Amino acid sequence: MSINLEVTNGESFDAIVVGTGMSGGWAAKELTEKGLKTLVLERGRDVKHVKDYPTMNKNSWELPYRDQLTAKERKDYYVQIRTGYTVKQSTKHWWVKDTEQPYNEKKGNFDWIRGYHVGGRSLLWGRQVYRWSKIDFEANAKEGISIDWPIRYKDIEKWYDYVENFIGISGMKEGLSQLPDGKFLPPMEMNCVEKDFRNNLLNKFGRTYTIGRVAHTTIPHKGRGACQGRNLCIRGCPYGAYYSSNSSTLPAAESTGNMKLRPNSIVHSIIYDDEKNKAVGVRVIDSETLEMKEFFSKIIFLNASTVNSTLIMLNSKSKRFPNGFGNDSGELGHNLMDHHFKAGARAKMDGYEDSYYYGNRPNSGYLARFRNLKNKEMNYLRGFGYQGGARRDGWFRAAEEGFTGQDLIDIAIKPGEWSMGLNAFGEILPYHDNKMYLDNNSLDKWGMPTVVFETEIKENEKKMREDMKNSAAEMLEACGFKNVEPYDNFYSMGNGIHEMGTARMGNNPKNSILNKWNQVHSAKNVFVTDGSCMTSASCVNPSITYMALTARAANYAVNELNKRNL
Amino acid sequence: MKRREAFKNLSLFVYGSLTLPASSLLNSCSPVSKEVNWNPKYLNAEEAFFLTEISNTIIPNTEFPGAIAVGVPSEIENYIFNVFEDDKIQSFRGELNQLDKYLNNLNSNKSFYESTLREKTKILNDLQKNLDKKSYREMYINLKSTVATSYFRSEVGATQVLKYNGPSVVLGSYKGCVPLEDVGKTWAI
Numbered sequence: 001m002s003i004n005l006e007v008t009n010g011e012s013f014d015a016i017v018v019g020t021g022m023s024g025g026w027a028a029k030e031l032t033e034k035g036l037k038t039l040v041l042e043r044g045r046d047v048k049h050v051k052d053y054p055t056m057n058k059n060s061w062e063l064p065y066r067d068q069l070t071a072k073e074r075k076d077y078y079v080q081i082r083t084g085y086t087v088k089q090s091t092k093h094w095w096v097k098d099t100e101q102p103y104n105e106k107k108g109n110f111d112w113i114r115g116y117h118v119g120g121r122s123l124l125w126g127r128q129v130y131r132w133s134k135i136d137f138e139a140n141a142k143e144g145i146s147i148d149w150p151i152r153y154k155d156i157e158k159w160y161d162y163v164e165n166f167i168g169i170s171g172m173k174e175g176l177s178q179l180p181d182g183k184f185l186p187p188m189e190m191n192c193v194e195k196d197f198r199n200n201l202l203n204k205f206g207r208t209y210t211i212g213r214v215a216h217t218t219i220p221h222k223g224r225g226a227c228q229g230r231n232l233c234i235r236g237c238p239y240g241a242y243y244s245s246n247s248s249t250l251p252a253a254e255s256t257g258n259m260k261l262r263p264n265s266i267v268h269s270i271i272y273d274d275e276k277n278k279a280v281g282v283r284v285i286d287s288e289t290l291e292m293k294e295f296f297s298k299i300i301f302l303n304a305s306t307v308n309s310t311l312i313m314l315n316s317k318s319k320r321f322p323n324g325f326g327n328d329s330g331e332l333g334h335n336l337m338d339h340h341f342k343a344g345a346r347a348k349m350d351g352y353e354d355s356y357y358y359g360n361r362p363n364s365g366y367l368a369r370f371r372n373l374k375n376k377e378m379n380y381l382r383g384f385g386y387q388g389g390a391r392r393d394g395w396f397r398a399a400e401e402g403f404t405g406q407d408l409i410d411i412a413i414k415p416g417e418w419s420m421g422l423n424a425f426g427e428i429l430p431y432h433d434n435k436m437y438l439d440n441n442s443l444d445k446w447g448m449p450t451v452v453f454e455t456e457i458k459e460n461e462k463k464m465r466e467d468m469k470n471s472a473a474e475m476l477e478a479c480g481f482k483n484v485e486p487y488d489n490f491y492s493m494g495n496g497i498h499e500m501g502t503a504r505m506g507n508n509p510k511n512s513i514l515n516k517w518n519q520v521h522s523a524k525n526v527f528v529t530d531g532s533c534m535t536s537a538s539c540v541n542p543s544i545t546y547m548a549l550t551a552r553a554a555n556y557a558v559n560e561l562n563k564r565n566l
Numbered sequence: 567m568k569r570r571e572a573f574k575n576l577s578l579f580v581y582g583s584l585t586l587p588a589s590s591l592l593n594s595c596s597p598v599s600k601e602v603n604w605n606p607k608y609l610n611a612e613e614a615f616f617l618t619e620i621s622n623t624i625i626p627n628t629e630f631p632g633a634i635a636v637g638v639p640s641e642i643e644n645y646i647f648n649v650f651e652d653d654k655i656q657s658f659r660g661e662l663n664q665l666d667k668y669l670n671n672l673n674s675n676k677s678f679y680e681s682t683l684r685e686k687t688k689i690l691n692d693l694q695k696n697l698d699k700k701s702y703r704e705m706y707i708n709l710k711s712t713v714a715t716s717y718f719r720s721e722v723g724a725t726q727v728l729k730y731n732g733p734s735v736v737l738g739s740y741k742g743c744v745p746l747e748d749v750g751k752t753w754a755i
Contacts, residue, residue: 057733060719060755070648189742218739229740230733356749358741360731395718395728395752399711403691404624409727412718413751 010295013039013260014561016282017301018267018312021120023530023546024303025245025253026163030554031301032258036561039260039295040253041284043304044116046263047123049246053236055090063089075099082111083495086124091234094124103451104439110336110453111494112307118263119246120305121497122543124234127215127242127362128387129169130540131160131180135373140536143381146335146430149535150507150516153180159548167243167547168221171213179208179368179385179540186218187211188227188363192355193390193418198365200479207370207475212363212387215243215544224248229359242362264288266446269316270300270325270526277320279526285446299525299557299566303550306336306531307436310502311451313513313528314438326503326513326520333437335430335504337537339496340457342489343465344386345472346421347481356392356415364389367422367475369539371467380463384426384539386472393417420481424468427539429460430501434493455493465491498542500531518553525566527553598679604640608647613659616666617642619679623686624713630727633713636720642712661705668702669693718754728754 014036017027028040046052060067067088069077079098080087087095094115103112115124134153141148157180164183172187188211190198198209216227217240224247225239233242240247253259268283271294281296302309310333316325324332364387371383393416402411434456438449465488473486506512509521514533520526529550531542538545560566606614618639625633633639646658669678669689678689693699693706717723724730729751731737 059721059732059734060724061721065645065649066715066719068645068649071651072648188740192743195743227739229737232733354746355743356746358744358749359737359739360753360755361740361742392752395714395754396711399714400707403694404687404710405626406628408625408714409628409630412714413728415746415752 010281010284010293011039012281012296013037014297015039015299015301015557016041016295016297017303018282018309019043019120019303019305019530020118020122020245020250020261021303021305021530022122022125022245022543023550024120024301025122025249026547026550027301027303027527027529027554028245028253028259028261029249030551031558032253032256034554034558035256035258036299036558037258037260038253039262039297040250041265041267041282041295042116042118042120042261042263043266043287043308044118044120044263046261047118047246049240049244049251050236050238053238054093056232056235056238058090058235065089079111080113082109082492083113083497086113086234090232091124094234101444102442103453104442105453107454108456109492109494110436110455111492111497112451112453112499113494113497114305118250118261119244122244123236123246125497125543126541127233128366128541129164129171129182129213129215129544130366130385131182132156132538132540132545133178133180135178136536136538136540139382140430143376145381145536146432147504147506147508147511147535150505150512155516156545156548156552159552160544163544163547163551166222167215167248168217168224169213169544170216170218170227172210174208174210174368176208176368178373182213184213185216185221188214188216188218188361190365191357191390192352193349193420194365196349196352197390197420197479201367201475204478205370205475207367209365209367212366214363216362217241222248227362229361231360231362233362265293266448267304267312268292268448269312270302271296272316272318272320272325272523274319279325279523285448287446290446298561299527301550301554301557302526302528302532303530306499306502307451309528309530309532310436311438311448313503315449321522326522326526328509328522329511329513331432331504331511332513333502334432334435335501336434336436336453336455336493336499337428337430337501337534338493339425339498339537339539339541340428340461340465340491340493341423341425341496342491343426343468343472343487344388344421344423345469345476345484345486346419347473347476347484349390349418349420349481352418361389378463378467380460380467381429382427382460382464382539384424384464384468386422386424386468388420388422390418390420393419420476422472422476424465424472425496425539425541426461426464426468427537428457428493430504430536431458436502453493457491457493498531498537500534500537500542503528503532504535505533506535517556518549519557524560527557529553598677602639603634604637606640606643609643609659609662612666613662614639614643615679616662619686620665620669620690620709621713623683623690624710625717626683631722633717636717636722638713638716638720641716641720645716646712661708665702665705665709724754728752730754 227241314324367386369383395412398412402408503513600615621633
């Protein structure tokens with residue numbers, strides 16, 4: 001296919017937001033609520049809350065092939081299935097077909113897991129929400145790694161409050177400096193074995209295992225229903241009980257009357273006016289008609305997700321920016337990070353035979369980071385936290401443990417032993433040579449250059465993985481579990497679906513792309529507030545930080561606009 | 567599809583009636599009708615019949631409708647032949663045929679098919695207890711797992727036999743630590 005290059009002169013807006021996911025929804029809400037006429041662009045199709053969740057109420061017997069992809073379908077989703085859990089019959093409509101959206105892995109695997117539709121991955125995320133702490137923002141400077149963050153915890157603290165109050169986070173206050181408390185709705189409950197582990201862990205190790213802090217409304221919240229314990233979140237929630245743009249920020253933006261949402265709009269590049277010395281708009285490929293359109297605005301927010309925002313910037317070449325938009329430093333596309341995981345331990349526990357849980361909890365427990373908190377005490381830098389919880393074996397054991405007929409049924413209907421797993425999520429350092437760039441000789445079906453990845457984990461992560469595995473086993477062992485099995489399964493970059501860092505923030509335009517307000521150093525009316533802005537990765541799930549940075553940047557942008565500084 | 571047809575023919579040749587031991591033919595004084603109550607799309611008549619017989623023995627009707635009543639054999643066929651890669655399909659069929667031969671030739675006087683449900687149950691339970699027959703036992707447990715999975719994902723299995731926690735019931739908020747008797751049975755999901 002070829003693009004119709006006859007450009008239609010588009011409309012003008014106060015602001016353009018590129019992307020409708022985790023951070024784009026926030027940019028749309030904040031800018032429209034502050035009175036800006038805002039065009040919100042989404043490369044995928046429209047998805048309306050509830051109406052467009054086709055599988056949300058499907059029972060197991062109503063889903064073909066035991067909810068698994070067919071062998072033929074797996075060929076279409078050859079990268080997306082690398083997670084092992086995301087693409088099913090009940091969710092396949094959310095993920096890109098890799099056969100239609102190819103990219104290249106030149107060194108190592110990079111699992112680029114994506115959903116292109118209104119709401120993006122805010123519909124599909126794990127919903128775990130942890131604030132960054134002081135040590136996360138200070139670590140690079142303290143250790144002389146990469147470059148310093150241009151902000152500290154105190155700069156973002158009130159924006160965490162602000163975002164959490166709106167989206168609804170359930171959790172328990174623990175008073176830990178490495179895992180700051182937030183504005184919490186009532187916590188979800190731990191089960192008996194998890195409570196037992198929490199107490200033992202605190203007594204024996206002084207470490208904290210808390211209930212996962214999640215973007216779920218455990219009580220009705222701002223017009224959204226309370227979580228009903230279905231744990232079918234990834235299909236879309238009829239109660240709106242977890243945060244997605246579709247259920248939360250986009251309706252808020254819509255209600256201002258200031259938003260124009262345009263799905264099927266692939267942003268090709270940012271238009272830079274060499275005479276005005278500023279960005280003036282974006283070029284868009286209509287994914288259905290292949291027409292190229294231009295839209296103009298005073299400010300632009302890039303929230304297309306880490307890789308796609310970086311792709312757009314690298315593809316935005318002008319006289320002023322021959323190497324990609326805002327890329328005077330040459331760092332654009334570099335320092336790609338993720339969280340490495342799939343190392344930990346699992347174990348069984350005797351007892352608690354008369355205890356069970358009621359319903360499906362869309363959450364697990366979280367064991368807060370305990371390594372290198374004050375000083376370097378290990379043979380690696382930074383740390384990790386664990387996600388994990390306990391449950392009883394289900395009916396599946398009946399085939400092995402039971403005979404036939406009534407005996408098999410009798411075993412199936414009796415819950416089995418308790419087991420518990422701890423799966424670590426560790427910090428990956430920013431490495432200049434973990435990078436993405438564009439292949440201009442290999443275009444996708446819309447004529448956009450394809451992305452090439454070169455990534456790997458290095459010694460620091462490998463040493464950390466040893467500890468992730470051994471510490472989990474040690475803690476489970478000491479806390480009364482049996483049959484402890486440590487594991488370190490294969491992890492490849494991207495598999496954590498926490499990609500970040502390719503347009504990092506920094507104080508110095510010579511080694512960073514964005515300043516402390518997420519503005520492009522050399523084009524101040526362009527803000528990038530998705531994962532690409534991250535200067536380091538921490539070990540906690542990143543989405544809430546993208547949201548807080550977005551709200552903060554939007555507030556700053558509107559103030560600057562009003563002062564006529566942009 | 568062509569490859570699957572090829573496997574079908576191949577397995578007929580390797581595992582089908584051509585290779586059945588003469589003894590079983592001689593002793594089958596009352597030939598068993600190998601009709602099934604579903605329409606196999608991929609399995610041959612012998613394979614479909616064996617799958618049906620063994621499914622019915624693993625989960626016969628109890629106070630609940632059993633595997634045949636809820637359509638387990640056709641669900642298994644549909645699942646295996648669409649979800650598995652070709653080599654896995656081939657090994658599933660291979661195991662099905664090996665188990666078929668093994669079970670039907672255990673007793674030279676009476677094949678598995680000719681046995682009563684009570685006798686069939688004993689044959690399968692004896693195999694499960696017999697750790698010397700490691701590979702047949704493993705084939706049997708694998709097949710039994712897929713029968714059980716099919717059954718417990720069915721509407722009867724999930725909602726009548728087990729305690730259902732899928733979307734057709736609204737459970738309300740999660741409770742972490744309750745007496746087992748308040749739930750009663752294993753959750754279906």
